[in-house]
Amino acid sequence: MPGEILGLLGKNGSGKSTLIKILSGFHKPDEGTLEIDGRPVALPIPLGRSETFGLSFVHQNLGLLPEATVLENLIAGDHERVSPWFINWNAEAARARGLFEEQQLDLDPWAVVADLSPVKRAQLAIVRAADRVRAHREHSSPGILILDEPTPFLPIEDVRELFAMMRRLTQSGVSIVFVSHDIDEVMEITDRATVLRDGAVVASFETAASERSRIAEAIVGHSVTQGRVVGDSPAGDVVARVEGLAGAILKPLDLEVRPGEILGLTGLIGSGYDEVPYLLSGAQAASAGRLTLASRTYDLTTLKPAQAIDAGIVFIPADRQKAGLSLDLSLTENAMLPLAVRGEGRFRLDHRQREETTAGLMRRFVVKAQSPRQAAAELSGGNQQKLLLGKWLQLGPKLALLDEPTQGIDIGARREIYDRLMEACARGAAVICASSEFEQLEMIAHRVLVFERGRLKAELVGGDVTKSSIERACYGETKLHA
C-alpha cells in the first residue's frame, strides 16, 4: 500500500532472499504474477530494470564504494539522468544537498564514504535508492523501497535514527518493504508484517495489534527434533577460561569450557558469536580479553596464531578455500604445514615420511582421494573439510575452535566430521564451535550460548539444547528491547 512499511520476516532459508532476487530480476520465478500500482508486471523482470517499475533495493552490504565520495556514490549507475560525456559536479552537489536537506540528513557530498559512520552509510544507501525510484518512475507514484536487512551491524540508537528516516520517506508516499530477522525492529517500525517459512507465506499481521510471541511462533513453526549425538556434559575441571573478551561487535564476554566438552555458540546474523573463534585463536586481535588455558594466561589483544598453536589451540575457519587449505597445493603440503611451521624437518624434509603421515591421516579422517600428492582443489568440499580437520586435530589440541564446520557439506561427511570431533573430545580436547545451524548444535553441543547484539542472551545446557529451544532463544524477547 502507498506509504506503508511492510515487514518481511523469516529465518534462514525461509525464502526471503529468493523473493528479493525475483523482484530484482536475478532469479526467474517458477510461477506467479506481480502487480505494481494495480498494473500487472511481466515476469521475469529484466535484470537491472527493476527501477523502472518503481522498485529499488538496499542490500545488507549497502553497495557503496568506500573509497569514493558521497556524491560519486550517489550518482553511480544513474545512467539515465547523468550524461556519460560530462558531469557537472557543482550542479550534482547542489542537487545532492537538496536531497539530503529534504530528508534531514547531515551528509556532505564531498565526504569520502569510508570516513562516514555506519549509520550515515546506511542513510546514504537508502536515500540513493529512494532517489533512484523517484527519478526513474514511468508513472507518477513514488515507488517501493526494499531494504534487505540494513540494520544487523548497527547499534540500537542508530537503528532508531534509520527508522526516523524511513518514516519521513513514507510521508512522501514511498512504500517500504523491510526485511529482517529481528522481530523487535519489525514491531517498532512496520505497519504490517508478513512471515515466510519454507518458501510460503504462513501469516500476516497488523503489527500494532499483534503480540510479539505470536509472530515469533509463526517464524519458528514446529521444528522436528534431530536427536542428540552427544552424551552428558563431562564433569572435569575447567581447562579454558575466557575473561572480558571483546571484539568488533562482541561486548565483554566471560566463558569456560571443560575437557571433552563441545560448547556451541550461535545467534542471529550480526550478533557477534562468530567472532569468538577468530579472537581466541589470534586470527583477529581482540579489543580486550584474556584466555587462561591449562593454567597459563594469554593476552588476546596481542596473541598471534603461532603462539596460540604452541599453547595447544587449533582453529578451523569457515572459509575453507581461502583460510583453511591452499587449494593449489597438495594434500601432503596442506596437511603437514603445521608440522613444518613448528620446525619438523627444518633443513631436511622427508617427503616419503610426510606422504605416509598424510596417508595415515587420510585413513583416520576418511578423506577420499587418489593420492596424498593430489592438489587439494581436486577434492570435494566434504573431503577438503575432513582433511582440514585432520590437519589440525593431529596436533592433539587442548582447545579446538571451529567456525561453521560443515558449511556446504553433505550429510554423510557431516556425520564423519561429528564423529572425529567426538573422538577429539574423548581424548580430552575442549571444543568451541560457532554455528548458524541449530540442528547441528542440537546434535553435537553439550552446551549452547545464544548471542544478540554482541551480548550473551541465553545459555542452554544438556537436554535443553534442541533446535526449537535455540530458535526460541534467538527470536525470543530480550531485556534489551523491553
Add this chain to the structure above:
Amino acid sequence: MPNLAYQFERFGLILVWLAVIALFGAMRPDTFLTWSNFSSIFGSEAVLVIVTLALLIPLTAGDFDLSVAQTLTFVSMLTAILSARMGVPLGYIIPIVLLCGALVGVVNGLITIYFRVHSLIVTLGVGTFLHGITLWMSDSQTISGVSRALMQYVIIQRLFGIPISFYYAIIIAAIVWYVLSYTAFGQQLLFTGRGREVGRLTGVAVGRVRVAAFVASGVMGAIAGILYTGTTGSANPNSGTALLLPAFAAAFLGATCIKPGRFNAWGSVIAVYFLVTGINGLSVLGFRTYVHDLFYGGALVVAVMVSQLVSGRKERAL
C-alpha cells in the same frame, strides 16, 4: 599418477630446447654448433641464470622484485669503482656489496609489508632510485680496469672447458632447489605465496617470510652484479636494464616444466638456456638485436599463456 602426458609436460621444454639446437645446428653447423659457441653461452649467461633464480624466491612468496636488475647494476658499478678507482681488495669488496644487496631487500620488504603497498610498485621505485644512484656514482660512464683477479675467478678459469661462472650459477640453483623443495622454510614460502591466509592462521610469520624473500633476492642480485663485473671486466651503468625482462620470461617459462605449475630452480635454468640458445641461433643466422626483444617478450607472454592453460586444464578435470 606418473603418466606419459605428465612426464612429457615436465620435460617438454628440454625437448623443445634440443629441437631448437638441432634446427640451428642443421642450418649453421660450423658456427652455431661449436663447443666454443656453447661454452661461451654457458659462461656469459650465468649472470642471467642468477638473476632469474633471484626473482624466483619473491615470486614463490607472491611478490615481484623488479629492483633486482638494478641491484645488479648498482653492485656491478660499486664493485668496479671500489676496485678500479679506489683499489680496495676483493676480500673487502665482496662482503660490502653483498651487504648492499641485502639492504636493498630489507628496504623493499619493509616498505611492502608495513605500508601494504604492492611489491610491483615498491620495487619499481626502489629499482629506478638505485639506477639513479648508479648513474650518479659513475657519471653515466662505463668504468673499466677492475682487478684482474675477479675476472680470473669468474670467466677466465675454466672447468671442463666451461667458464667457472657457470658453476657458480649451478651451485646457486642447487641451493635454491634444495631450499624450495627440502626445507620447512620452502614450505612457508610456498604457503605465503599460494595461501597467505592459510599460512598466517597456521603460524607462518608471513611478513617475515616476505622480507626474507626480498633479502634473498637482493643478495642474489648482488652476486649477479659481482659476476657481471667479472665477466666483462668493467661496469656499464645500463647493464641490468636489459636483463629484467629475460629473467621474468625465464622464471615463468621455467614454471611450465620440471615441476609444472610451480616456480622452480631447474626449470628456470633450462628456460634461461633455451631462451639464449634461441637468440644466439637467430643472431648466428644474421638477425639483428631486435630479435632479443621479440624473442624474450614473446616467450614471456607464451609462458604465461601456457601456465594458464595448464592450470585451466586442472580446473576442468575437477
